[in-house]
Amino acid sequence: IHMASRIRAALDEGSFQLYAQPIASAGDRTRIHHYEVLVRMLDNNGKRILPGAFIPAAERYGLMQQIDSWIVRELFQNQGTAVAASGLTFALNLSADALGDSLFQRQFFGLLAESAIPPQRLGMEITETAMINQMDSASQFVSDLRAMGCTVALDDFGNGLSSFNYLKNFAIDYIKIDGSFVRQVDSNFVDLMIVESINQVAHRLKAQTIAEFVEDQATAEKLQTIGVDLVQGYHIGRPRPLQEVLEEASLSE
Ligand code: G
Ligand code: G
Numbered sequence: 001i002h003m004a005s006r007i008r009a010a011l012d013e014g015s016f017q018l019y020a021q022p023i024a025s026a027g028d029r030t031r032i033h034h035y036e037v038l039v040r041m042l043d044n045n046g047k048r049i050l051p052g053a054f055i056p057a058a059e060r061y062g063l064m065q066q067i068d069s070w071i072v073r074e075l076f077q078n079q080g081t082a083v084a085a086s087g088l089t090f091a092l093n094l095s096a097d098a099l100g101d102s103l104f105q106r107q108f109f110g111l112l113a114e115s116a117i118p119p120q121r122l123g124m125e126i127t128e129t130a131m132i133n134q135m136d137s138a139s140q141f142v143s144d145l146r147a148m149g150c151t152v153a154l155d156d157f158g159n160g161l162s163s164f165n166y167l168k169n170f171a172i173d174y175i176k177i178d179g180s181f182v183r184q185v186d187s188n189f190v191d192l193m194i195v196e197s198i199n200q201v202a203h204r205l206k207a208q209t210i211a212e213f214v215e216d217q218a219t220a221e222k223l224q225t226i227g228v229d230l231v232q233g234y235h236i237g238r239p240r241p242l243q244e245v246l247e248e249a250s251l252s253e
């Protein structure tokens with residue numbers, strides 16, 4: 001109850017902050033391909049709270065959709081001009097609740113139509129659990145998004161119970177290989193086989209792969225050898241305030 005009321009207060013006061021983490025080409029890790037948008041909650045004393053501490057509560061109390069709505073408004077409306085001017089591409093996480101809700105879907109497309117950001121500069125990251133829980137409405141939303149030019153990534157792939165089942169039913173652009181398989185891909189044979197297999201399936205389905213939680217150079221080089229397309233993690237860059245990323249992009253023009 002305590003966390004739920006802190007989230008409600010943060011929603012009332014707009015006390016969230018957008019962060020962005022770079023995703024690079026595995027072959028040339030100085031080349032940033034796009035950024036994942038991540039949310040942080042600011043407590044009433046200004047302290048930053050990580051999603052791990054508030055997202056489970058937000059899900060339990062049905063507040064996740066309101067958080068996602070806030071994020072979409074902030075990115076498309078308030079930061080829309082700066083995002084468009086940056087020329088950068090961003091991927092945002094959508095929760096199961098948002099994904100399956102027709103009101104959210106309409107709001108999303110409305111804000112997208114009004115925003116300066118070309119749909120091609122936007123991607124959505126969804127987890128398989130989000131998809132499984134909201135199969136019919138979510139799958140329509142996903143295909144509408146792709147028809148508009150947005151890309152769709154399947155997040156945390158391999159971490160759930162039915163990852164491959166999802167691939168039978170939906171076309172997607174990216175598969176994000178769950179960090180639990182990536183961390184030790186350099187030293188653990190089973191992890192190596194799993195990453196290779198996911199990579200092969202993805203490519204046969206004309207999707208690109210993104211490895212998460214790439215924390216050192218040896219892992220990055222191994223992933224490049226395997227043929228993974230894109231890499232994300234502390235070795236590439238930590239999440240930084242979106243504002244900072246946008247300012248940097250405008251300075252380097
Ligand atoms: O940023 P961090 O690593 O703490 O994120 C932890 C989890 O919270 C990740 O699974 C991430 O996808 C999720 N998350 C972060 N930002 C958002 C967001 O804006 N919307 C949703 N639905 N999930 C998010
Ligand atoms: O579930 P999702 O993939 O959306 O979550 C991304 C989360 O993972 C973010 O909260 C981000 O801060 C975290 N993260 C990203 N890269 C790394 C990494 O290399 N190591 C660790 N420990 N966390 C990471």
Ligand code: MN
Nearest residue numbers: 036093125155
């Ligand atoms: Mn994600």
Ligand code: NA
Nearest residue numbers: 155156176212
């Ligand atoms: Na992920």
